[in-house]
Amino acid sequence: MNTLNTERVSIVDAFENLMDIEFVSFDTETTGLSPIAAKLVELSGVKFRLGDDHFETFSQLINPECDIPYEATAVHGITQEMVANCPTYVEVVPQFFDWINNSQAVLVAHNAPFDVGFLRVAFAKLKLETPPHYVVDTLTLTRQLLTDAPNHQLGTIVQFLELEEGGYHRALADSHHVRNILRKITKMNDSLKGWKDLCELYSILKLDEELDLLPPVPAFVQESIDLINAALERDGAIAFRYNSLGRERKVKPQALIQNRGIYYLTAYCFHFAAERTFRLDRMSNLRHHE
Template sequence: MLDPSSSILDAEFIAFDLETTGCSPDFSEIVEIGAVRFRLDGTEIARFQQLVDPRCRIPAATTAVHGITDDMVADQPPIEEALPKFLKFLGDAEAIGMAHNAAFDVGFLNRALHRCNEVCPLTPVIDTVRLSRRWVHNCRRYTLAALGQHFGVADYVEHRGLSDSLVLKDVFLGVMREGLIVETVGDFLRLAKPKFFRATKPPEKTPCLPSEFAALQAAADSRSTVLMKYQSAKRGVAERSVTPRKFVQFRNTVYLLAFCHTDRKEKQYRLDRIRDFHVDSGE
């Protein structure tokens, strides 16, 4: 267990990164876990890298980002086998975890913890985006690539689990050198305000759709492209080109989970805000 009174110089840190089939843990899967364990003086203790079979096709648009193909994961262990290996690497809360945009990575792991019925690790996880925005004042952007360039990190294969983790390690060390002065683990955690793992279950149930949305369900089943008019709080009614994935209900609201070709990412849409739609015939 972490001792809050111990010196920050004696602490161990674990930078980790996930690659996935999409942006939402509600309907996307983990395809790679990468991590590196290190100390504040830069000493590397151990590495972890594991491709994961998501048991589904990886969308072409997602492969274009991280380069992981269906063939690469075909013979890899599923998350039920890969997750316990990663939890063993994390250890029993004797290290401080970190991820760049931690809500994303922790969110996917929380869903996996629930699915695999695993005990949540007690490892605190700091968000290096938040840490960088607070302590790095002369950087125009706070993406991992931009921060890596700011701190002079060597070129790397972007958007792969282990390579991103190694860059994250160097970025974090750069942030600490740039002016984050703390003496103890407790002082550091109070400043960093870490997240903690909490197993989360999927949305409550699969809904029964009104008859007027039957064609939308058929489009989800066939992975067809749908052109729809959607009313959002910020944009008003706007046209969207989407590929429906599935429908979920949370409390009393039904959502369409879909890949949005307009914004090039996975999104969720409230069914009651879809004003019109038709399936694109491709003609």
């Protein structure tokens, strides 16, 4: 994350005073931990400014179109029945950004790379350009500024700062917690006045950019990327072998996704008649399939 610090400072003229920024704290609930394999089941946000008690909210359960594992329900309490008649991410993610309705709004999340990963994957699958919002990570911020805290989990920080607790592990409740954390931290620290101050704490990332300097893409992976992109452009199918074993897979590509330097293909698998996800570096003998 540190490598992009100077780029974040470059917009300081637009955000000299944090009080001038419209923030949107947000949170996601999901079926699992991987943004590639897991699905969104809830997306919520709270729109606010630091010097104003007024806020607006967005909250929507999402039908993941798959089973919600028991382990995930045990964390957030969202069941299959709760999402059965809800819209999918195809509707909800664009609605969320329509609700934000401000290209200069700054998003805020606790452990932001997790939530950002799911939004990036959603936009890739939707074949839409990811909005270029900046994102403040309150996990990084609290690690830098609250060194005496027992740990920096969301609930611990809420208690450490003596904030109103309420519920946890539902997207809207956690979005309110994130808002309260940012408000309290900026009040406690006179040094946090402008955008540059947040940048110097390495707490800023961008929704439409990778966080880390990525290694070069291997030639065989790049060849796969080119072939898949060609299939996506012509709405065609491809065939390949996976993990160098077993039968040939025949799929119709839906989206090509990069996450933490690894490329993935989400595609409709003709054999299983369902969506499947594949790592490009485990695919071989790729060819166009008619």
